[in-house]
Amino acid sequence: MEKIGRKEREHLAHRGEILRAAEKVFAAKGFFQATMNEIAEAAEFGTGTLYKFFKSKEDLFFILIDEKTEEINGPVKDELLKKAPAIERIKNILRLQLEFIERNRDFFRIYASEGSRFEWKVMSSCGNQIHEKMVAYIHLLAQVMKQGMGEGKLKSMDPLDLAHAFEGIVHSFIFEWLISPESYPLISKAETILEIFLNGTEKKERRK
Amino acid sequence: MEKIGRKEREHLAHRGEILRAAEKVFAAKGFFQATMNEIAEAAEFGTGTLYKFFKSKEDLFFILIDEKTEEINGPVKDELLKKAPAIERIKNILRLQLEFIERNRDFFRIYASEGSRFEWKVMSSCGNQIHEKMVAYIHLLAQVMKQGMGEGKLKSMDPLDLAHAFEGIVHSFIFEWLISPESYPLISKAETILEIFLNGTEKKERRK
DNA sequence: TCATTTTGTGAATAGTCATTCATTTCTAAA
DNA sequence: TTTAGAAATGAATGACTATTCACAAAATGA
Secondary structure, three states, rough: OOOOHHHHHHHHHHHHHHHHHHHHHHHOOOOOOHHHHHHHHOOOOOHHHHHHHOHHHHHHHHHHHHHHHHHHHHHHHHHHHHHHHHHHHHOOOOOOOOHHHHHOHHHHHHHHOOOOOOHHHOHHHHHHHHHHHHHHHHHHHHHHHHHHHHHEEEOOOHHHHHHHHHHHHHHHHHHHHHHHOOOHHOOOHHHHHHHHHOOOOOOEEEEE | OOOOOOOHHHHHHHHHHHHHHHHHHHHHHOOOOOOOHHHHHHHHOOOHHHHHHOOOOOOHHHHHHHHHHHHHHHHHHHHOOOOOOOHHHHHHHHHHHHHHHHHHHHHHHHHHHHOOOOOHHHHHHHHHHHHHHHHHHHHHHHHHHHHHHOOOEEOOHHHHHHHHHHHHHHHHHHHHHHOOOOOOHHHHHHHHHHHHHHOOOEOOOOOO
16 A cells, blocks of 8 residues: 655664664763764764654654553564453463563663653653553553453452463563573573463462 | 860751752753752752852752762661561562651652663762662672572572562552652552562463 | 755854852850 | 851752764665
């Protein structure tokens, strides 16, 4: 449907290069300490050029976050369209998340270190928009938890609590992986995460 | 032992007032957007006065974090001196943490939103010092997990993994509590957290 | 080739703040 | 009351950097 000429393609490519450069710089220095000059330099453009593509520094930042967020949310939503038992879904979502982060180390650096939610609420309205998306995501997850309860596979608890607990565990493992000096595949932690989330950590007496 | 005259007492009181004001302002706006003027105003001092007490903005910030961190770490360490079964300890530490945060909403706002670890490593050496403390804390927790395994009460897993998972769950509940519009006692989530951490979320068939 | 439009540039601008320090206000001893 | 010293002040300084814009380069197409 969409016919795009060379011109447009080139424009998009440039935009992409800027975003990629911004991702690196923001990840390394954080929003406030990154300068537009640095980003421009990293992208091999003049400073003024950035403003041909993005309204402001904040704008650049939020668009970066927003697009990446969509990139991970898409596959997760696709997953939720398929009919599948809740526990299967949880496993798949976990895998998707870990794989995405593994491919986007820098992005999570930003996402985690920059304004873990709070600053965003303070910043431009765009910040709010991102916050909304995060809330929406958690609610999706809560839906899955509820489904699991309906299937009799998960204990009856507040589904939101479960969703938070799950994301909490996942995040802490991602954090650890991010700052760990040794490099290991993040996905290798999937089983541990699931084991803890589903079965807990207490050793049980053997069942009869 | 320590004789302190009125003078000194007053000096300490002023220092404390500045720290309290800083806590509020940093919590509301974040490190980079808080200004020294604002903090001074909130503390009802002149701008210059802050510099009689703290070398710089960074200095003020880190000292604030550091002192608060000690305030929570102290009781936790005391707890660890007592002889007690691991699971008992975990419960107590959880209670201590939740109670502390409940009394120090603003502090956790800062702690969580500001440089979840990464920025700190970039910043002054003081940032590193705080990072070290966080690592040390996790290792303490891991020790407790190991103890629990020794007692046959916890599954044999990497103790650090357990510690991370635990902190992950706790943090996510604190986050939620922080941004939640309804106000409820944070401590009320203790049972849920423990239940998930120890027993997991999967519904088990009745044991015989 | 030349005129026109599009795209890119980076020096100059303007605003923001951390920090300083000359001055004022307070304290208490004489 | 006087006065030396301590404590507090906030206007002025100096750095820094987001953003703009007059200009240059490149692309287009006649």
